[in-house]
Amino acid sequence: MVKTAKLIFDGKTFELPIVTGTEGEKAIDISNLRAETGLITLDPGYANTGSCKSSITFMDGEKGILRYRGIPVEQLAEHSRFVETAYLLINGELPTREALSRFSGLLNDHSLVHEDMRAFFEKFPRGAHPMCILASMVNALRAFYPEIPERTEEEEVNITFSRLLSKIRTLAAMSYRISLGHKVVYPRHDLCYCANFLNMMFDSPVRPYTIDDDIVKALNVFLILHADHEQNSSTAAVRLVGSSRVNLYAAISAGIAALWGPLHGGANQAVVEMLQEIHDCGGDLAPFLSRAKDKNDPFRLMGFGHRVYKTYDPRARIMKKMCDIVLKKLKQKDPLLDIAKRLEEIALKDSYFIDHHLYPNVDFYSGIVLRAIGIPLNMFPVMFAIGRLPGWISQWKESHEDADWRLHRPRQVYIGLKQRDYVPVDERG
Numbered sequence: 045m046v047k048t049a050k051l052i053f054d055g056k057t058f059e060l061p062i063v064t065g066t067e068g069e070k071a072i073d074i075s076n077l078r079a080e081t082g083l084i085t086l087d088p089g090y091a092n093t094g095s096c097k098s099s100i101t102f103m104d105g106e107k108g109i110l111r112y113r114g115i116p117v118e119q120l121a122e123h124s125r126f127v128e129t130a131y132l133l134i135n136g137e138l139p140t141r142e143a144l145s146r147f148s149g150l151l152n153d154h155s156l157v158h159e160d161m162r163a164f165f166e167k168f169p170r171g172a173h174p175m176c177i178l179a180s181m182v183n184a185l186r187a188f189y190p191e192i193p194e195r196t197e198e199e200e201v202n203i204t205f206s207r208l209l210s211k212i213r214t215l216a217a218m219s220y221r222i223s224l225g226h227k228v229v230y231p232r233h234d235l236c237y238c239a240n241f242l243n244m245m246f247d248s249p250v251r252p253y254t255i256d257d258d259i260v261k262a263l264n265v266f267l268i269l270h271a272d273h274e275q276n277s278s279t280a281a282v283r284l285v286g287s288s289r290v291n292l293y294a295a296i297s298a299g300i301a302a303l304w305g306p307l308h309g310g311a312n313q314a315v316v317e318m319l320q321e322i323h324d325c326g327g328d329l330a331p332f333l334s335r336a337k338d339k340n341d342p343f344r345l346m347g348f349g350h351r352v353y354k355t356y357d358p359r360a361r362i363m364k365k366m367c368d369i370v371l372k373k374l375k376q377k378d379p380l381l382d383i384a385k386r387l388e389e390i391a392l393k394d395s396y397f398i399d400h401h402l403y404p405n406v407d408f409y410s411g412i413v414l415r416a417i418g419i420p421l422n423m424f425p426v427m428f429a430i431g432r433l434p435g436w437i438s439q440w441k442e443s444h445e446d447a448d449w450r451l452h453r454p455r456q457v458y459i460g461l462k463q464r465d466y467v468p469v470d471e472r473g
């Protein structure tokens with residue numbers, strides 16, 4: 045087996061070690077490249093750059109495979125619950141019954157949010173985007189829950205994980221209620237993670253919320269499908285910010301900010317907006333498809349394409365089925381689902397989408413499920429953030445335990461002006 049790659053530069057040959065992953069993926073280890081050759085690599089968008097070794101999530105974009113800690117996401121979506129999957133991601137193994145009950149107990153213990161944080165919420169302008177509120181509030185958690193020096197590092201880290209996992213859904217539901225001017229609903233210890241969240245979102249003194257097991261299951265599936273996706277943009281942000289050894293709250297807050305963008309976690313909101321626009325324009329798909337194919341038009345078919353998947357995103361397949369299950373259960377018809385299915389059918393036969401390997405990604409159908417269960421549009425990326433949190437935490441933990449850990453600090457190829465002199469303001473032409 046080849047163990048090194050050869051680089052010939054300036055008449056000299058350099059041997060670069062090859063690293064092989066458990067699924068046979070190969071990488072050239074360039075960590076000594078600059079020291080030995082004076083060269084750096086240039087890879088805009090990091091599409092060919094492995095930033096770490098990781099044992100959390102495996103994905104194969106050509107074959108459409110996604111596994112957490114070795115377990116296919118399809119099996120987790122069918123049999124697991126979000127809290128159990130979060131435990132698996134963070135700890136590496138599925139929990140025993142006792143470990144799961146301890147973990148759920150911890151999440152219950154930490155579900156309340158410091159009352160003084162309410163004042164923060166109330167001062168955000170009405171209409172502020174909930175992702176902006178969430179990123180700020182998660183960062184602010186450090187001020188309300190400072191490190192306690194008497195605790196060991198392990199105790200501190202475990203409490204912080206549980207606190208974040210539990211409080212993120214309380215913060216999300218609070219931001220929604222306060223944005224409506226409605227009374228905040230407190231978490232209940234007798235409800236499981238997802239049911240508790242739905243209750244905090246929708247319960248009201250005039251119309252008590254009825255918890256439906258199928259809707260709770262749909263939310264579990266949504267969150268499991270979003271729970272990790274190896275070195276995506278927001279996870280890379282968490283690792284990069286965390287590499288400065290800042291506290292976990294700040295690193296997660298950076299992940300939320302990265303996730304907010306429409307090319308990443310904001311895409312589920314953008315998909316529904318696009319489907320709605322198609323619907324409002326009479327449902328004709330042709331103008332939208334030709335705009336997506338026009339190089340001079342920045343418009344893209346939202347929910348299509350992925351940096352890694354060059355085939356159908358396995359999560360999109362599960363989400364598509366979920367749309368039918370949830371709408372049937374709620375006895376709803378959603379014209380946007382019909383538009384989405386038609387759009388998919390036409391796009392998958394179109395040579396532009398075939399040649400560019402553009403298939404539906406997880407966001408293409410997830411918004412329809414969220415909308416059916418009553419989640420407002422601007423909360424969609426927040427739902428993604430709640431789902432992704434166990435992934436961010438496990439990646440942060442892995443990077444902190446990594447013997448090869450270093451401050452993340454990429455280099456650049458400078459293409460600006462050469463040295464020149466400062467010109468006083470009166471002498472500038």
Ligand code: ACO
Pocket residue numbers: 306307308309311336337343344345346347348349350351352400402405406407
């Ligand atoms: N619609 C039309 N054309 C597209 C689309 C799309 N959705 N996505 C990519 N393309 C085209 C580009 O125009 C480009 O064409 P060209 O080579 O002829 O110039 C080619 O495909 C490659 O595009 P890149 O932007 O270089 O691909 P990249 O891997 O960087 O982008 C991304 C991936 C950002 C997801 C892109 O496919 C996209 O913008 N999709 C729409 C937004 C979206 O759905 N985001 C959610 C991603 S999944 C997630 O974050 C959970």
